[in-house]
Amino acid sequence: MRERICSAAMDLFLREGFERTSIRRIAAAIGYTPGAIYSYFGDKDDILYAIHEQGFARLGLLLHTLDGGGLSARERFERLGELYLRFAFENPQYYDLMFIKDRTAKKIEELGQWDVGLDTYDFVRAVVRESMRDGALPTGDVEAATFALWASVHGMASLVIRSRCKMIPPDALSTVVAEAYRWTMRAMPAQEPAHPPRARGRVRRSGR
Amino acid sequence: MRERICSAAMDLFLREGFERTSIRRIAAAIGYTPGAIYSYFGDKDDILYAIHEQGFARLGLLLHTLDGGGLSARERFERLGELYLRFAFENPQYYDLMFIKDRTAKKIEELGQWDVGLDTYDFVRAVVRESMRDGALPTGDVEAATFALWASVHGMASLVIRSRCKMIPPDALSTVVAEAYRWTMRAMPAQEPAHPPRARGRVRRSGR
Amino acid sequence: MRERICSAAMDLFLREGFERTSIRRIAAAIGYTPGAIYSYFGDKDDILYAIHEQGFARLGLLLHTLDGGGLSARERFERLGELYLRFAFENPQYYDLMFIKDRTAKKIEELGQWDVGLDTYDFVRAVVRESMRDGALPTGDVEAATFALWASVHGMASLVIRSRCKMIPPDALSTVVAEAYRWTMRAMPAQEPAHPPRARGRVRRSGR
Amino acid sequence: MRERICSAAMDLFLREGFERTSIRRIAAAIGYTPGAIYSYFGDKDDILYAIHEQGFARLGLLLHTLDGGGLSARERFERLGELYLRFAFENPQYYDLMFIKDRTAKKIEELGQWDVGLDTYDFVRAVVRESMRDGALPTGDVEAATFALWASVHGMASLVIRSRCKMIPPDALSTVVAEAYRWTMRAMPAQEPAHPPRARGRVRRSGR
DNA sequence: CATGAATGAGAATTCATTCAT
DNA sequence: TATGAATGAATTCTCATTCAT
Numbered sequence: 001m002r003e004r005i006c007s008a009a010m011d012l013f014l015r016e017g018f019e020r021t022s023i024r025r026i027a028a029a030i031g032y033t034p035g036a037i038y039s040y041f042g043d044k045d046d047i048l049y050a051i052h053e054q055g056f057a058r059l060g061l062l063l064h065t066l067d068g069g070g071l072s073a074r075e076r077f078e079r080l081g082e083l084y085l086r087f088a089f090e091n092p093q094y095y096d097l098m099f100i101k102d103r104t105a106k107k108i109e110e111l112g113q114w115d116v117g118l119d120t121y122d123f124v125r126a127v128v129r130e131s132m133r134d135g136a137l138p139t140g141d142v143e144a145a146t147f148a149l150w151a152s153v154h155g156m157a158s159l160v161i162r163s164r165c166k167m168i169p170p171d172a173l174s175t176v177v178a179e180a181y182r183w184t185m186r187a188m189p190a191q192e193p194a195h196p197p198r199a200r201g202r203v204r205r206s207g208r
Numbered sequence: 209m210r211e212r213i214c215s216a217a218m219d220l221f222l223r224e225g226f227e228r229t230s231i232r233r234i235a236a237a238i239g240y241t242p243g244a245i246y247s248y249f250g251d252k253d254d255i256l257y258a259i260h261e262q263g264f265a266r267l268g269l270l271l272h273t274l275d276g277g278g279l280s281a282r283e284r285f286e287r288l289g290e291l292y293l294r295f296a297f298e299n300p301q302y303y304d305l306m307f308i309k310d311r312t313a314k315k316i317e318e319l320g321q322w323d324v325g326l327d328t329y330d331f332v333r334a335v336v337r338e339s340m341r342d343g344a345l346p347t348g349d350v351e352a353a354t355f356a357l358w359a360s361v362h363g364m365a366s367l368v369i370r371s372r373c374k375m376i377p378p379d380a381l382s383t384v385v386a387e388a389y390r391w392t393m394r395a396m397p398a399q400e401p402a403h404p405p406r407a408r409g410r411v412r413r414s415g416r
Numbered sequence: 417m418r419e420r421i422c423s424a425a426m427d428l429f430l431r432e433g434f435e436r437t438s439i440r441r442i443a444a445a446i447g448y449t450p451g452a453i454y455s456y457f458g459d460k461d462d463i464l465y466a467i468h469e470q471g472f473a474r475l476g477l478l479l480h481t482l483d484g485g486g487l488s489a490r491e492r493f494e495r496l497g498e499l500y501l502r503f504a505f506e507n508p509q510y511y512d513l514m515f516i517k518d519r520t521a522k523k524i525e526e527l528g529q530w531d532v533g534l535d536t537y538d539f540v541r542a543v544v545r546e547s548m549r550d551g552a553l554p555t556g557d558v559e560a561a562t563f564a565l566w567a568s569v570h571g572m573a574s575l576v577i578r579s580r581c582k583m584i585p586p587d588a589l590s591t592v593v594a595e596a597y598r599w600t601m602r603a604m605p606a607q608e609p610a611h612p613p614r615a616r617g618r619v620r621r622s623g624r
Numbered sequence: 625m626r627e628r629i630c631s632a633a634m635d636l637f638l639r640e641g642f643e644r645t646s647i648r649r650i651a652a653a654i655g656y657t658p659g660a661i662y663s664y665f666g667d668k669d670d671i672l673y674a675i676h677e678q679g680f681a682r683l684g685l686l687l688h689t690l691d692g693g694g695l696s697a698r699e700r701f702e703r704l705g706e707l708y709l710r711f712a713f714e715n716p717q718y719y720d721l722m723f724i725k726d727r728t729a730k731k732i733e734e735l736g737q738w739d740v741g742l743d744t745y746d747f748v749r750a751v752v753r754e755s756m757r758d759g760a761l762p763t764g765d766v767e768a769a770t771f772a773l774w775a776s777v778h779g780m781a782s783l784v785i786r787s788r789c790k791m792i793p794p795d796a797l798s799t800v801v802a803e804a805y806r807w808t809m810r811a812m813p814a815q816e817p818a819h820p821p822r823a824r825g826r827v828r829r830s831g832r
Numbered sequence: 833c834a835t836g837a838a839t840g841a842g843a844a845t846t847c848a849t850t851c852a853t
Numbered sequence: 854t855a856t857g858a859a860t861g862a863a864t865t866c867t868c869a870t871t872c873a874t
Contacts, residue, residue, distance in 0.1 A: 018310075022847060035850080036855050044848065100308065102226075105371035118375055138394075143376070144387030147364070151388060152356070154372075155363025163313035167326055168351070179352030180359060184392075186346075230864065243867080244838055252865070434726075438843065451846075452859055460844065516724065518642075521787035534791055554810075559792070560803030564776070567804060571779025572771070579729035583742055584767070595768030596775060600808075602762075646868060659871080660834050668869065835874080843867075850860080 002040050004030050006051050013093045018101075023047075045107040048097060052104050055094035056116045059087050063123055073127075073134035078185055080127050081153045085177065088157035100158055124150060152184040210248050212238050214259050221301045226309070253315040256305060260312050263302035264324050267295050271331055281335075281342035286393055288335050289361045293385065296365035308366055332358060360392040418456050420446050422467050429509045434517070461523040464513060468520050471510035472532050475503050479539055489550035494601055496543050497569045501593065504573035516574055540566060568600040626664050628654050630675050637717045642725075647671075669731040672721060676728050679718035680740050683711050687747055697751075697758035702809055704751050705777045709801065712781035724782055748774060776808040 008029040012021040023044055027034045041047050062083050066076045088095040097104055098117070108114065125146040131137040137145065156177050159165050168176055216237040220229040231252055235242045249255050270291050274284050296303040305312055306325070316322065333354045339345040345353065364385050367373050376384055424445040428437040439460055443450045457463050478499050482492050504511040513520055514533070524530065541562045547553040553561065572593050575581050584592055632653040636645040647668055651658045665671050686707050690700045712719040721728055722741070732738065749770045755761040761769065780801050783789050792800055 023849085024847070033856050034848080035857080038849075039854060099372055100366070100370055102370065109371065109374070114374060117372070121375055140391070141384075141387050143380075144384050145391055147373075147376070147384050148360070148388035148391035151363030151367060152360045152392065153363070154367055155359030155361070156355070158308070158366055159359060159362055162308055162310065163317065164307055164325070165355075166317070166322060167329055168355070172351075176349075176352050176355050179349050180356035183348070183353055183356035184360065231866080232864080241839055241841095242865085243840080246866070247837065439845085440843080449860055449862095450844085451861075454845075455858065515788060516782070516786055518786065525787065525790070530790060533788070537791055556807070557800075557803050559796075560800050561807055563780070563789075563792070563800050564804035564807035567779030567783060568772070568776045568808065569779070570783055571775030571777070574724070574782055575775060575778055578724055578726065579733065580723060580741070581771075582733070582738060583745055584771070588767075592765075592768050592771050595765050596772035599764070599769055599772035600776070647870085648868070657835050658869080659836080662870075663833060835872105837872090837874105839869105839871080841868090844865100846864075847862090848860105851856105851858090853856080853858105 002050060005037060005040055005047060006054065009047050010051060010093060013097075018096075043107075045103055045110075048101070048104055049107045049111070049113075051094070052097045053116055055091065055098045056120055058091070058094065059084075059098070059120055060123070062087050063120065066127070072136065073131045074136035076127055077131040077136050080124060081149060081181060081184070084150075084153045085157060085181065088153075088161065092161045095157060096161055099154060100162065121146070121150070149184070153181070156180060210258065213245060213248055213255060214262065217255050218259060218301060221305075226304075253311055253318075256309070256312055257315045257319070259302070260305045261324055263299065263306045264328060266299065266302065267292075267306070267328060268331070270295050271328065274335070280344065281339045282344035284335055285339040285344055288332060289357060289389055289392070292361045293365060293389065296361075296369065300369045303365060304369055307362060308370065329354070329358075357392070361389070364388060418466065421453060421456055421463060422470065425463050426467060426509060429513075434512075461519055461526075464517070464520055465523045465527070467510070468513045469532055471507065471514045472536060474507065474510065475500075475514070475536060476539070478503050479536065482543070488552065489547045490552035492543055493547040493552055496540065497565060497597060497600070500569045501573060501597065504569075504577065508577045511573060512577055515570060516578065537562070537566075565600070569597070572596060626674060629661060629664060629671060630678065633671050634675060634717065637721075642720075667731075669727055669734075672725070672728055673731045673735070673737075675718070676721045677740055679715065679722045680744060682715070682718065683708075683722070683744060684747070686711050687744065690751070696760065697755045698760035700751055701755040701760055704748060705773060705805060705808070708774075708777045709781060709805065712777075712785065716785045719781060720785055723778060724786065745770070745774075773808070777805070780804060 005026060009021060009026050012025055012029060016025070023037055024034050026047070027037055037047075041050070063080065066079055066083070071079065108117075125142060128137065128146045128149065129142045132139050132142065132145070160173065160177070165173060213234060217229060217234050220233055220237060224233070231242050231245050234255070235245050245255075249258070271288065274287060274291070279287065316325070333350060336345065336354045336357065337350050340347050340350065340353070368381065368385070373381060421442060425437060425442050428441055428445060432441070439450050439453050442463070443453050453463075457466070479496065482495060482499070487495065504515075524533070541558060544553065544562045544565065545558050548555050548558065548561070576589065576593070581589060629650060633645060633650050636649055636653060640649070647658050647661050650671070651661055661671075665674070687704065690703060690707070695703070732741075749766060752761065752770045752773065753766045756763050756766065756769070784797065784801070789797060
């Protein structure tokens with residue numbers, strides 16, 4: 001039902017591009033009539049929205065692999081961006097839908113449903129906050145730091161996905177991205193925690 | 209002529225959105241027949257392309273105000289991103305066309321015309337390279353540093369423009385962005401220049 | 417349904433000419449929206465193709481009246497061309513579509529669907545072959561003889577239909593055609609059959 | 625001038641097809657403005673007409689090579705069709721324009737200008753008449769015989785040119801055509817001249 | 833002789849959507 | 854739940870032609 005419609009839609013996004021993905025085509029792909037789709041989705045953009053939810057579910061799963069892995073706060077912080085980028089490059093269609101496409105934002109606004117993306121954002125913010133508390137990051141405005149991190153990785157992802165990096169040789173691209181991410185990480189060096197949070201500040205990282 | 213068509217098109221982008229901007233409407237807006245447009249532009253996307261060129265011309269002008277202002281390399285470096293962000297927020301439609309929109313990229317690829325954007329990219333890279341030479345930046349991979357800087361500001365700009373920052377209160381947004389940019393700048397601290405260029409490298413910043 | 421569309425199209429061919437027959441007009445003629453047509457035909461040329469199929473069905477029916485009429489091989493042979501010409505002159509629009517118009521051929525090639533016309537061609541060839549076997553025709557290359565016969569009648573039909581016979585007074589035309597057909601028949605005189613088939617070879621025609 | 629326009633038009637017919645040949649394109653091909661064409665031709669179809677005249681001039685030249693070659697009447701008669709077919713297969717675009725295309729006929733009718741084609745037709749008729757006179761052909765209705773000959777070769781040419789012979793293997797085609805032409809010639813066997821040419825009209829042809 | 837500018841008409845096609853059944 | 858039929862609106866684009874300059 002809804003599942004089949006969504007996956008047919010994603011298929012079309014991949015194979016034919018977003019513009020070519022009409023309700024007619026989706027219906028044809030699953031052997032139904034256009035009208036039938038409207039039993040499950042009120043709107044074409046509702047399909048988009050559902051797929052974007054799926055995307056966030058996937059991304060959420062991926063990011064939450066950081067939990068309980070016995071990672072240090074700094075490691076969690078550094079891996080966070082890497083995982084985000086991995087998601088983006090491995091699921092460019094999803095990523096586009098979730099973070100770039102106009103219509104998704106319009107639909108979200110229309111529904112007033114911000115939770116979906118917020119969960120992820122909150123998770124990132126939590127990691128950032130924790131990192132500051134642990135001295136894995138210089139203390140500062142959590143919101144701004146979160147946004148800086150996010151903007152940085154989103155910038156890389158969206159420039160690549162929307163074909164703005166053609167001046168970088170394709171085979172050098174992943175290196176450049178990785179290297180650029182390292183620059184970003186450098187913006188946020190691990191610190192001696194200002195106020196040892198919850199008696200955590202252990203010996204490690206003393207050198208930094 | 210072409211000017212009138214472009215500005216009518218930009219007008220429509222603003223007022224009605226991109227999808228609603230058809231050749232018909234553009235023609236109607238300037239009191240012409242659709243066919244007349246085709247005397248000046250071979251294609252709908254040619255109009256896009258022309259506007260995007262205009263946008264880069266504007267951005268170029270703005271960025272080049274950095275030249276000859278007697279600024280230090282570090283100042284140039286830091287103001288570069290600020291100017292870029294200013295451009296983005298003051299001309300979101302242009303910015304979208306230039307750095308986000310799909311069709312622009314497609315048209316560019318079709319034409320094989322990368323120069324337009326490259327000029328700007330080269331300018332940024334030149335600033336980065338110079339900054340490294342002058343110790344205004346840690347030495348390192350110029351390409352990656354350029355990309356990191358660009359990605360960071362593009363990330364902020366595109367998240368805002370494509371309405372992905374609704375969780376940040378609108379009136380706090382500009383502060384968050386400014387603050388986030390400071391984080392980014394911190395990634396690239398001024399350094400003791402490797403090879404004192406033009407007798408600059410003084411004692412300052414020794415602590416870092 | 418499809419029937420109504422086709423007959424409306426034929427109507428327009430007749431009344432307004434082929435070039436003037438657009439999907440818009442067809443739709444208007446049957447009181448529908450252009451889009452509605454596309455529920456029944458994928459393409460403008462699909463309509464052409466359907467009509468051309470109808471035409472071949474008609475022609476097939478007509479030619480098959482030769483079967484089972486107790487006709488001698490020679491009679492069948494001679495009447496075949498007459499029926500063909502009758503079809504052409506009575507259904508010039510169909511004939512044009514089936515045997516002259518460019519787009520039909522293009523569509524056929526596109527579909528790789530040669531069967532429709534082949535049925536008819538095979539029928540003609542069968543008649544020719546049989547005629548040779550029965551001595552109703554000099555023995556020889558069946559393919560070439562079939563083609564010669566077909567070309568001859570097609571030539572007459574298409575010259576008339578495409579208005580290349582204006583130098584022949586209209587009221588003399590049918591006589592000229594009939595007389596010309598007699599010349600063609602003379603090319604293929606009845607013969608003493610090589611191997612007397614079904615004990616036919618009677619004395620008649622001895623004088624020739 | 626007119627020459628250049630015509631040859632550009634022919635070029636386009638060949639390379640892009642007839643439908644794609646617009647006045648705009650012709651103009652572009654010779655580096656002029658569409659409007660300029662109208663200084664030389666009143667109409668798009670006037671160009672067609674001019675080209676069709678050229679075609680007839682060419683065909684005329686070709687057919688007139690039969691004159692003065694010391695050929696017997698029968699030889700002239702037989703070669704006439706061969707030359708005609710050769711012209712058709714070597715200049716299919718011209719042939720199409722001259723003998724198949726609708727618009728040419730319409731323009732001719734509009735102008736009331738039949739002479740162009742008539743010259744050729746008269747030439748054929750003259751050959752036929754002479755052949756009869758010389759006993760190179762059975763005596764009979766000259767008009768009908770002319771038409772029969774013409775229809776036969778036109779049929780072959782137009783079936784091939786308009787792609788109705790796809791059931792015949794391409795490499796066999798020229799053989800089939802040649803063989804079919806032989807059947808046609810057989811329709812019109814050489815005869816003992818009734819009246820030994822120049823000193824004519826007597827008892828002969830008693831056998832018929 | 834030729835341009836440049838523009839018209840007006842029309843082309844095929846596609847789409848999201850609706851609704852009675 | 855799903856279809857089949859249809860709408861209505863729009864889309865890009867192409868064309869022959871005209872005409873003042």
